Amino acid sequence: MGQRPAASVQQRRSARLQKWHLSGVEDSQYRSMNVVELRGLLRERGLAVSGVKSLLVKRLNDYVTNDNLGPNRTIEFSQQDYSNIAQEAKRARAESQLDLSENTLQPSSKTPPLAPSVDNVHCLPRTRELQLLAAPIVPDTNLAVIGVDEAGRGPLAGPVVAAAAIVPATIAGIIDSKKITKEDERERIYEELIRSPGIRYAVAVISAKRIDEVNILQATLEGMRMAVAGVMNIDREIQVEKGNDSNVASAERNDSSYVITGGSPKREVPNEIYYALIDGNKVPKEMPCQCESLVKGDGREYSIGAASILAKVTRDRLMHEYDKMYPKYNLSQHKGYPTAAHMSAVGKFGASPIHRRTFAPLKHMKFDEHGNIM
Known part of the structure; x- marks a missing residue:
């Protein structure tokens, strides 16, 4: 009698997954699975698949013990959880011999390869954040990683908005805000984000006037610096003080x-x-903490993706307010970007106080003190 052919790795994996699907998996069984198998279970349940093994195990175990919660649930992680995750990341780094020698106290343009932007997942990974937690840049310290992004560099009208955030909770839907095409979906994720446990965030609004004074690049960088400083120096009394307009983003x-x-x-x-x-x-320049830039980071890193949603929703809300103040331009529709309809309105009605006079074609036009074309 011939021997039975050895089952392939994929066949054995499928058999194990089927067995666990039918039996109801306990935490100890999750820990005996590999990362690929864990992610298969997460996808089946509509949960996020990013993170190291200990995070995946926790997410699955929480889902089983909280079966009334769906894929849009929020998971809170304690400082001990983050410590465990950091240890897991450190072990994974040692196993893969990942070189983190660039994690110095100076900003670095050379960072280890990050996970690419992935479609059909519920949130971005914390790749760089976990690398930093696994290899602290200063021994015997507790590191808080801040994600930073902006919205509104290209429009002819309105402010540029920069946001910075520390987000301990993992929230489904945190991806690059530009890929969330429905405004109501961005609003929903924004509301869940700002109410998530342990979040600290700041949003800097840089006016069109300031953009014209220093140029859009410098205004954007200025906003990022202000937002990071805001996160580092949050004053809780200002946040909760009723009727305090100084902590409200407003078109006024x-x-x-x-x-x-x-x-x-x-x-x-x-x-x-x-x-x-x-x-x-x-x-x-003159950042209040150590930092580094990540090209296309808003589609690759969780904390930056969260900041992109904060910035985008804040700016869109302001543009809706501006639309009521300056209804001739239909700002709610195009948010100040140079669409054909917007350009036509500028040619017909001139510039409003929130138009950027240094942007083409406005910079080639002459206006009186009321914004009328001369």
Whole structure:
């Protein structure tokens, strides 16, 4: 009698997965599975598949013990959870001999390869964040990683908005805001994000006037620096004070640049230091903490993706307000971008106080003090 052919790795994996699907998996069984198998279970349940093994095990175990929660649930991680995740990442780094020698105290343009942007997943991975937690840049400190992004560099009208955020909770739907095409979906994720446990965030609104003074690149970098400083110095009393307009993004404040903050009060963490991950290829000067830039980071890193949603929704809300102040331009529709309809309105009605006069074609036009074309 001939021997039975050895089952392939894929066949054995499928058999194990089927067995666990039918029997109801316990935490100990999750830990005996490999990462590929864990991600298969996560996808089947509509949960996020990013993260190291200990995070995947926790996510699955939480799902089993909270079976009334669906794929849009929020998972909170404690400081001990993050410590465990960091240890898991350190072990994985040692196994794969990943070189983290670039994790110095100076901003670095050379970072280890990041996970690519992935379609059909529920949130971005924390690739760089976990690398930093696994190899602290300063020994005997607690590192808080801040994601930073902006919205509104290209429009002819309105502010550029930069956001910075520390987001301990993993929230389904945190991806690059530009890939979330429905405004109501961005709004839903934004509301879940700002109410998530342990979040600390700041949003800097840089006016069109300031953009014209220093140019859009410098205004954007200025906003990023202001937002990071805002996260590092959150004043809880300002956040909760009723009727305090100084901590509200408003179209009425169109001549000034300002920062609003939100989230949980600043935690009393011993030896806490900050490190910012900034979307793009430039780092603002005089940053209040160590940082690095990540090209296309808003589609690759969780904290930057979260910041992109904060920035985008804040700016869109402002543009809806501006639309009521300046209805001739239909700002709610195009959000100030140079569409044909917007360009036609500028040619017909001139410029509003929130139009960027240094942007073409406005910079080639002459206006009187009321914005009328001369």
